[in-house]
Amino acid sequence: MDLAALEEIRQLKYRYLRCVDLKRWDEIAEVFTADASAEYGTHAVRGQLSLHGRDEIVGYLRDNLGPEITTVHRCGQPEITINGDKATGTWSFEDTVIAMTYRVWIRGAAFYEDSYERGADGRWRISHTGYRRIYETLSSFDDTPSLRFLDTMWTATASSGEAGAAEKTG
Amino acid sequence: MDLAALEEIRQLKYRYLRCVDLKRWDEIAEVFTADASAEYGTHAVRGQLSLHGRDEIVGYLRDNLGPEITTVHRCGQPEITINGDKATGTWSFEDTVIAMTYRVWIRGAAFYEDSYERGADGRWRISHTGYRRIYETLSSFDDTPSLRFLDTMWTATASSGEAGAAEKTG
Amino acid sequence: MDLAALEEIRQLKYRYLRCVDLKRWDEIAEVFTADASAEYGTHAVRGQLSLHGRDEIVGYLRDNLGPEITTVHRCGQPEITINGDKATGTWSFEDTVIAMTYRVWIRGAAFYEDSYERGADGRWRISHTGYRRIYETLSSFDDTPSLRFLDTMWTATASSGEAGAAEKTG
Numbered sequence: 001m002d003l004a005a006l007e008e009i010r011q012l013k014y015r016y017l018r019c020v021d022l023k024r025w026d027e028i029a030e031v032f033t034a035d036a037s038a039e040y041g042t043h044a045v046r047g048q049l050s051l052h053g054r055d056e057i058v059g060y061l062r063d064n065l066g067p068e069i070t071t072v073h074r075c076g077q078p079e080i081t082i083n084g085d086k087a088t089g090t091w092s093f094e095d096t097v098i099a100m101t102y103r104v105w106i107r108g109a110a111f112y113e114d115s116y117e118r119g120a121d122g123r124w125r126i127s128h129t130g131y132r133r134i135y136e137t138l139s140s141f142d143d144t145p146s147l148r149f150l151d152t153m154w155t156a157t158a159s160s161g162e163a164g165a166a167e168k169t170g
Numbered sequence: 171m172d173l174a175a176l177e178e179i180r181q182l183k184y185r186y187l188r189c190v191d192l193k194r195w196d197e198i199a200e201v202f203t204a205d206a207s208a209e210y211g212t213h214a215v216r217g218q219l220s221l222h223g224r225d226e227i228v229g230y231l232r233d234n235l236g237p238e239i240t241t242v243h244r245c246g247q248p249e250i251t252i253n254g255d256k257a258t259g260t261w262s263f264e265d266t267v268i269a270m271t272y273r274v275w276i277r278g279a280a281f282y283e284d285s286y287e288r289g290a291d292g293r294w295r296i297s298h299t300g301y302r303r304i305y306e307t308l309s310s311f312d313d314t315p316s317l318r319f320l321d322t323m324w325t326a327t328a329s330s331g332e333a334g335a336a337e338k339t340g
Numbered sequence: 341m342d343l344a345a346l347e348e349i350r351q352l353k354y355r356y357l358r359c360v361d362l363k364r365w366d367e368i369a370e371v372f373t374a375d376a377s378a379e380y381g382t383h384a385v386r387g388q389l390s391l392h393g394r395d396e397i398v399g400y401l402r403d404n405l406g407p408e409i410t411t412v413h414r415c416g417q418p419e420i421t422i423n424g425d426k427a428t429g430t431w432s433f434e435d436t437v438i439a440m441t442y443r444v445w446i447r448g449a450a451f452y453e454d455s456y457e458r459g460a461d462g463r464w465r466i467s468h469t470g471y472r473r474i475y476e477t478l479s480s481f482d483d484t485p486s487l488r489f490l491d492t493m494w495t496a497t498a499s500s501g502e503a504g505a506a507e508k509t510g
Contacts, residue, residue, distance in 0.1 A: 001174045004341045014417035018430065018451065021474060070475055072449040074432060076246045076416045077184035090188065092244060096449070098475060108321065109242040109266070111188065133321040134191060135240055135268060140316035146480035151448065151473040171344045246416045247354035260358065262414055278491065279412040279436070281358065303491040304361060305410055305438060310486035 005082050008124050009089060009116050016126060017073040023154075025062045029054055032126050033117055039130030067154040070098040075112060085118040086127075093131060100155045108136030175252050178294050179259060179286050186296060187243040193324075195232045199224055202296050203287055209300030237324045240268040245282060255288040256297075263301060270325045278306030345422050348464050349429060349456050356466060357413040363494075365402040369394055372466050373457055379470030407494045410438040415452060425458040426467075433471060440495045448476030 012031055019028035032054040040049045051057045065071060077092040090113055097106040110131035117127045141147055182201055189198035202224040210219045221227045235241060247262040261282040268275055280301035287297045311317055352371055359368035372394040380389045391397045405411060417432040431452040438445055450471035457467045481487055 001177060003173050003177060003343050006177065007341060007343060007346065011419050014419050014432070017417060018419070018432065021432075022451070072432075072434065072474055074244075074414075074416065074434060074449075076244065077187060079181050079184050079188070092184070092188065092191070092242075094242065094244060104316075106320070109191075109244075111192070132323065134242055134323045135319060136321040138316075138318045138320055139314050143314040143316050144479050144483040146444075146478075146483050148478045149475060150446070150478055151476040153472065153474045171347060173343050173347060176347065244414075246414065247357060249351050249354050249358070262354070262358065262361075262412075264412065264414060274486075276490070279414075281362070302493065304412055304493045305489060306491040308486075308488045308490055309484050313484040313486050 002082050005087070005118070005124070006078075006080055009080055009082075009087055010078055012116070012124050012126065013075065013078070013089070013091065013114070016129075017075060020061060020065065020073055021071050023065060023067070025058060028061065029058050030125075032057060033119070036126055037128050037130075039128075068099065068101050070100065070152060070154050072096040087116040087118075087124070089114045089116065100152075103141040104138055105141070106136065106138050109134040110136075172252050175257070175288070175294070176248075176250055179250055179252075179257055180248055182286070182294050182296065183245065183248070183259070183261065183284070186299075187245060190231060190235065190243055191241050193235060193237070195228060198231065199228050200295075202227060203289070206296055207298050207300075209298075238269065238271050240266075240270065240322060240324050242266040257286040257288075257294070259284045259286065270322075273311040274308055275311070276306065276308050279304040280306075342422050345427070345458070345464070346418075346420055349420055349422075349427055350418055352456070352464050352466065353415065353418070353429070353431065353454070356469075357415060360401060360405065360413055361411050363405060363407070365398060368401065369398050370465075372397060373459070376466055377468050377470075379468075408439065408441050410436075410440065410492065410494050412436040427456040427458075427464070429454045429456065440492075443481040444478055445481070446476065446478050449474040450476075 016028065016031040019025075019031070034054050035052075036054050036057060038051040038057045040051070049060075051060050073093070073095050075091040075093045078089055079091075080087055080089040090111060093110045093112050095106075095108060095110075098104075099106070110133045112129060112131045114126060114130070115128040116124050118124050186198065186201040189195075189201070204224050205222075206224050206227060208221040208227045210221070219230075221230050243263070243265050245261045245263045248259055249261075250257055250259040259282070261284070263280045263282050264278070265280075266275065266277050280303045282299060282301045284296060284300070285298040286294050288294050356368065356371040359365075359371070374394050375392075376394050376397060378391040378397045380391070389400075391400050413433070413435050415431045415433045418429055419431075420427055420429040429452070431454070433450045433452050434448070435450075436445065436447050450473045452469060452471045454466060454470070455468040456464050458464050
């Protein structure tokens, strides 16, 4: 069991998701192989989405996850199998997406099925990432009239039932 | 510190929970010792539940988690202690159970207290699993009139306030 | 890569959060260095909070997280870097705080930025912990009239719309 490689792959996955949630688009390219593919199964956007190549994946994330969209990607429970310079990994996953402008939550769970490759430089990268949804929901801030955002990283807050921007100063 | 055994036990736990959420009842038996016991502290069903033996545990899961029930079991924060061919583990845990027919969410958190054993075949298995609830709630879809299921793995969706099955095509 | 030290630091972090959620204030002091600092960015209390020294941190937790407050701290996705007897770690984090008396939920996500030190006794401790919020919300039980607490570890339950204490017996 190559425990160091397992740790490298875990940290690779965590770096990828952190770069998504912190919108670090310049940093994120490095986690993918040049010919990486991604299948994001979020029905909130337009059904199953297939992206091909590092540039297309990073471009998609950059174009669709601007400051009006807050994301929290939480994965864990890695079952990683290494075979030489290739590896596969299954992960449990929950995500929260907040679209402040539209005043909606998108929340769900899934299982990731990823592939990884170790390059000539000895670094592991994601060669494929995709997931199967267990469920995904959409609901409006309007369902919870008392809702207040006490803090937000990306936007002035949009509270239910009152002017929210004043909350931003916390 | 036997790091390989720690990794094996983590992957054992993750496989167990993945088999639950994906309803892989034929695969799940292998994660338990023949005389394994389980204490599931979910009050949604009938208070504390004690199950004895691999067959009773798997039978309970199969009988109670049919396609009308969607589950998401998320555990992490493992504190595992190994003592020869036995081990114990504490895990933080959150679960989401969606009963589409009854249009309810059951959500909560707990700490697992597990025991594990390494068999003559060198494989670790769960000999006991149980948890203490921090909290568990039940609430209806009716509280959130805007709720829509954009995707579900197991059932046609049941949205609030409109015919949900049409959403299934996403 | 010092895999044993990585595991020790992970278990340290998990022990810390478990002691918070289980209110084990006598046990928790041991996870901090004597001069540890903490920056808890929860706006629900009073904006950014800076604590200095193990005693002040433990005192703050003990004074503010009594039995009327239920907490669930879930962290994962550790990116830990070790440099001799010092280390840094970034973690993804979600928390749920339930204030039964006030009938509110406080929920949010953040990234922890921690520092760790290995003492003369060979044990790792937290020398600094702090986080940057992605978002934090506050909402009332009153938004979800059907809400029932099926189980709670710390308090008699406070349900929406009915006398909740009767639920405590499960």
